[in-house]
Every structure is written in structure tokens, then in C-alpha cells.
Amino acid sequence: EDQVTQSPEALRLQEGESSSLNCSYTVSGLRGLFWYRQDPGKGPEFLFTLYSAGEEKEKERLKATLTKKESFLHITAPKPEDSATYLCAVPRMDTGRRALTFGSGTRLQVQP
Amino acid sequence: NAGVTQTPKFRVLKTGQSMTLLCAQDMNHEYMYWYRQDPGMGLRLIHYSVGEGTTAKGEVPDGYNVSRLKKQNFLLGLESAAPSQTSVYFCASNQGAQETQYFGPGTRLLVL
Numbered sequence: 001e002d003q004v005t006q007s008p009e010a011l012r013l014q015e016g017e018s019s020s021l022n023c024s025y026t027v028s029g030l031r032g033l034f035w036y037r038q039d040p041g042k043g044p045e046f047l048f049t050l051y052s053a054g055e056e057k058e059k060e061r062l063k064a065t066l067t068k069k070e071s072f073l074h075i076t077a078p079k080p081e082d083s084a085t086y087l088c089a090v091p092r093m094d095t096g097r098r099a100l101t102f103g104s105g106t107r108l109q110v111q112p
Numbered sequence: 113n114a115g116v117t118q119t120p121k122f123r124v125l126k127t128g129q130s131m132t133l134l135c136a137q138d139m140n141h142e143y144m145y146w147y148r149q150d151p152g153m154g155l156r157l158i159h160y161s162v163g164e165g166t167t168a169k170g171e172v173p174d175g176y177n178v179s180r181l182k183k184q185n186f187l188l189g190l191e192s193a194a195p196s197q198t199s200v201y202f203c204a205s206n207q208g209a210q211e212t213q214y215f216g217p218g219t220r221l222l223v224l
Contacts, residue, residue: 004154031210043116043202043215044155087154095160097209099145099170104154 002027002092006103013110016077021106023088024070031097033071035064036087038105044087047073078110113138116216118203124222125193133188133219135203143206144186145213146170146178148199155202161186193223 003026013019025033032051036044048057050066057064061082063074073086085105091097116137125131135144142163147155157170159178167178175197177189186205190197200220204213 034212036215041218043204043217046212046214049212089155091210092157095157095168095170096162098143098162098206099157099160100155100213102147102154102156104152 002090002094002101004088004090004101004103006086006088006106008106009104010107011109013075013078013108015079015110015112018074018076018078020075021073021086021108022070023073023103025088025090027090028093030068031091033066034089034100035071035073036089038085038087047086075108078108080110080112083108083110115139116203116205116214118201118216118219120219121217122220122222124224125190126224127194129193130189130191131193131221132190133201133203133221135186135188135205135216136184137186137203137205137214138184139205139207139214140183141205141207141214142183143208144180145204146176146186146188147202147204148172149202149218150199158188158201193221195223197221198223 007022035047038044048064053068085107087105089100089102145160146158161180164183203216206213
């Protein structure tokens with residue numbers, strides 16, 4: 001069964017204080033790992049897809065990396081507007097890799 | 113393009129009442145999904161559809177029914193609502209397996 005575990009559950013940073021969020025996964029044959037951002041009261045918003053170990057993608061202050069067992073979302077010099085819940089997900093084998101299995105998310109708060 | 117839209121945004125039901133949640137997408141996507149999100153549990157798959165006229169069960173299908181009579185619409189029905197169905201419901205769509213899913217803004221349902 002595909003499993004996705006995110007840590008920490010919550011993270012509080014000062015503005016400018018860089019850190020990393022972790023997403024560890026157990027799947028048989030990875031077919032992509034997705035990162036989403038979710039603001040309170042809104043739907044998840046797509047950030048990145050990573051397909052193979054060693055792959056990296058960047059967007060503004062965010063960089064996502066992938067190994068064979070986990071993915072990291074690195075946040076460099078965060079700003080208060082980066083405060084959100086960050087979700088990672090993998091395609092579910094039991095749906096033919098169509099639907100996603102999500103982790104429970106990391107709630108990030110960046111204080112000015 | 114509006115992307116994925118959901119109606120209603122918020123609803124309060126009494127135990128035993130029925131209702132239908134509507135999801136519409138204007139991206140001509142083949143696949144559509146219904147997830148529910150509960151505190152600390154991440155998003156869980158309820159039902160999904162791989163094309164007009166097709167539906168399949170997800171991880172937590174009990175108490176829900178779905179229909180996909182038109183490619184752009186995916187309906188989620190609750191025949192007899194229970195307090196355990198209090199949740200936030202998200203619809204998503206994508207064009208193919210392993211491709212990015214785009215989410216709607218969510219429907220907040222409270223069952224008393």
C-alpha cells in the first residue's frame with residue numbers, strides 16, 4: 001500500500017530563517033511526487049512534480065528535491081506570505097496511478 | 113477559464129437529510145476526483161471517474177454516490193447524511209494518469 005508521511009506537522013519560522021520540510025514515501029515504483037500549497041479555506045494549489053531521484057525544481061523561494069525514499073521542500077529566506085500548509089502526494093497504485101495519496105501536510109507559519 | 117468550480121461553498125445539514133455537491137471543470141479533462149479533508153488526516157479519495165459515464169470507488173466510498181453524466185461535471189451525493197460526513201470536500205481533475213491534478217475551492221459541510 002502506498003504511504004506518504006510528512007514532517008514536521010507544524011513549523012514556525014522567523015522571516016528570513018531558511019528550513020526544509022520532509023516527505024517520505026513508500027510506493028512500489030514511483031511515478032511522480034507532487035507538492036501542493038494550501039491556504040486556509042482554499043483548495044490545494046500545485047507547486048511541483050518530481051519524477052526521478054536527483055531531480056530538483058525551483059520556484060521563487062522554494063526548491064523541491066527527490067531521493068529514492070523522500071522528498072524535501074527547501075524554503076530559503078521565507079516571507080510571511082509563504083505561510084500555508086504544504087502537502088505532498090504520490091499517484092495511487094490501486095487507481096492505476098490516477099488518483100493521489102496525500103500526506104497529512106506541514107503547517108508553516110512565517111513570522112515577520 | 114474558471115478551472116474547477118464547486119457548489120455550494122458551505123452547507124449545514126441535519127442527520128438523515130440528503131444533498132448533492134456539484135463539481136464542474138472547463139479544461140476538458142478526462143479524469144475527475146472527489147476527496148474529503150479532515151483535520152490531521154490529509155485528503156482521502158472518495159470516488160473517481162476516468163471518463164464520462166464511468167465511476168469507481170476510492171478509499172472511503174461508504175455513504176456516498178457519484179455520477180458523471182457529462183464530461184465536465186462530477187456529482188457527489190449523500191443519500192442520508194451522518195455527522196461523520198462533516199468535512200471539507202474537494203473536487204479535482206486532470207487529463208491523464210500521473211498528471212497534475214487541479215483542485216476546486218472546496219465545499220464545507222456540517223452535519224448536525
